[in-house]
Amino acid sequence: MSATRAPEAETIAQGAVVPGPSKPPRQPHRITVKMLLAWAGLVAFTIVFIYPFVWLLSASFKPRGEVFDNKLIPQTFTFDNYVDVWNEAPLGLWMMNSVIVTVLAAVTVTISSAMVAWGFSYYRFRGRNALFALLLATMMLPGAVTMVPTYLIWDALGQVGTINPLWAQNLFASAFYVFLLRQFFLGLPRDVFEAARVDGAGHWSIFWRMAVPLCRPALIVTLLFEFQAAWTDLMRPLIYLRDQDTFTVPRGLKTLVDQFGFGGEWHWEIIVTASVITTIPMIILFFLGQRQFIDGIATTGSKG
Amino acid sequence: MSSAQLDAPVAETSRSPRRGRRRSSPQQRSDTRAALLFISPWIIGFLVFTLWPVIYSAYLSFTDYDVINPPTYVGLDNYREMLEDDKVRLALRNTFVFTLMSVPAKVIVSLALATLLKQAARATGFFRTAFFLPKMTPPVAIGVLLLLLFNGQQGLINEFLGIFGINGPAWTTDPNWVKPGLVLMSLWTIGATIIIFLAALQNVPQELYDSAMVDGASPWQRFWRITVPMISPAIFFVVIINTIDSLQSFTEAYTAFFGAGNSTYSNDAALFYAIYLFQQAFEFLQMGYASALAWLMFVIVMVVTALQFWGSKKFVYYEGGDNT
Secondary structure, eight states: OOTTTHHHHHHHHHHHHOOOTTOSTTHHHHHHHHHHHHHHHHHHHHHHHHHHHHHHHHHTTSOGGGGGGOOSSOSSOOSHHHHHHHHHSOHHHHHHHHHHHHHHHHHHHHHHHHHHHHHHHHOOOTTHHHHHHHHHHHTTSOHHHHHHHHHHHHHHTTOBTBSGGGTGGGGGOOHHHHHHHHHHHHTSOHHHHHHHHHTTOOHHHIIIIIIHHHTHHHHHHHHHHHHHHHHHOOHHHHHHOOSGGGOOHHHHHHHHHHHHSTTTTOOHHHHHHHHHHHHHHHHHHHHHSHHHHHHHHHHHHHHO | OOHHHHHSOTTOOSOOOOGGGSOOOHHHHHHHHHHHHHHHHHHHHHIIIIIHHHHHHHHHTTEEOOSSSOOEEOTTHHHHHHHHOHHHHHHHHHHHHHHHHHHHHHHHHHHHHHHHHHHTGGGHHHHHHHHHGGGGSOHHHHHHHHHHHTOTTTOHHHHHHHHTTOOOOOTTTOHHHHHHHHHHHHGGGOHHHHHHHHHHHHTSOHHHHHHHHHTTOOHHHHIIIIIHHHTHHHHHHHHHHHHHHHHTOOHHHHHHHOSTTOTTSOOGGGOOHHHHHHIIIIISOOHHHHHHHHHHHHHHHHHHHHHHHHHHHHHOOOGGGSOO
16 A cells, blocks of 8 residues: 555655745655644544543443543552453353354355355356346345344244354355455456466366465455454344353343343443453454455445 | 457456357356356355345235234235334434434544545554544444443543533433434544545545645645545445445444333434334334335435435546546
């Protein structure tokens, strides 16, 4: 990305195009002031954006009476909340359920979407464009329309109450990722694959041995996006999960909000701590794949 | 392999003469078979999890169905009921008000921040990370944060306002302030939008600004005459995506105001359409009515999106008549 280079280019270009004989040496200086002002503004907003995390983290180490004191550093520092959450809720189980759902959802959707994207990008067959238009059109369909019948399908299969409805649909690819991956496949040099075919490589081995490894950056973006989507989802766990032991972490957190929040017990320190626990895996995920997340989103935007 | 296959550009969409129409070679047939196998996961998924649900949902919308007893046909009753249902009206108003406040606010704030980011030169990466990070927060946790930070008595927001002698409202309980609170909270997660805008801003050719400066254009003029038209495709994309999202928003408001623990105060002000639909389907088991509600949601999303596409023709500038 040209993220860091663009402003330098700006300086050079300005120097070149506006050679005003009066004050060329002051040009860089003025830019610096502008940059300082921008930094000041950005620092202020950074505090606004990061403060809620700090607040939440700090509150999770405060005893019950001090959760709302809005102090940055806890007056009384305690780990009790983490112990309490662990004792009050089957957090270990929720974590495990979330990990299983998230991994299965991400892996299946990545493989299936890559296959479909490959089918749509490498091959030409009659009706391809119409089918692909149909695939794009499904992205416009609000989830609410299919929500009830989809529930009835899983009910008929006896899967309501299990975690399977939370990921199994990902076996059948997702239009958004197909679109994303297809863009990537289309950018690959076709000759390489044709050459391999001449050498007798089969359809599957061209896809699996050649296209997939070449497409790794886009596959990682897909994995990361779906990791996030599956981990943070609340609606499907609300619809499909009944028994506390099958809950995912966000679904469990919602129960804790109901139980310890306005439901009556007013133990906000439990909720705060559970929120931290729900959020931290996503923060870690972001720092593992920061570049992919940001490039992935920038690409999505420019392809729109 | 036929030469037609090698010559044609991969992303071909135009109506080129169909040279492959002659008689398909074994190679072509094998290709088609392989292609269909590759896309078969999506075809199966489309038939089972999209097409059938769409048809069945349309059917259910004309029935009463509680999952236990078989659906009974009731004609247009569900749709008639929707017209008279005060809660539908309320939910629609809440959803529109929220969308009308949150989408413009998101676009303006993220464009401003992206512009600042572009000026920041070397430190762009650091600030971009800081702005994006909240987007990683699970929406449930955002709902929790809303309750805590916007708490009327002890919340951080009101304490901050207090510094300036402002007596902050009861964001989470006063019906007039619930939606503004939700809107402000939604501004916390504009990280993706900022990144899209920043990428668009960085693609605006510097020469345009340079020649405008030579002509003596003010920064304000440069923004409106160069920046906005040049990034208008990104603005359009962001508006469409955020509008569709806002119209269906559910989790933050549901976490904060609904569920088992909501009995202590009125939550009418936070009743979004998606929440009402969810309640009808899975709390009251009114599957028929919920299906009818879903179809209204579909119509609304389609109409709003179509209006935006129509409106965009005047405002969106595509360089060279094509997007890249």
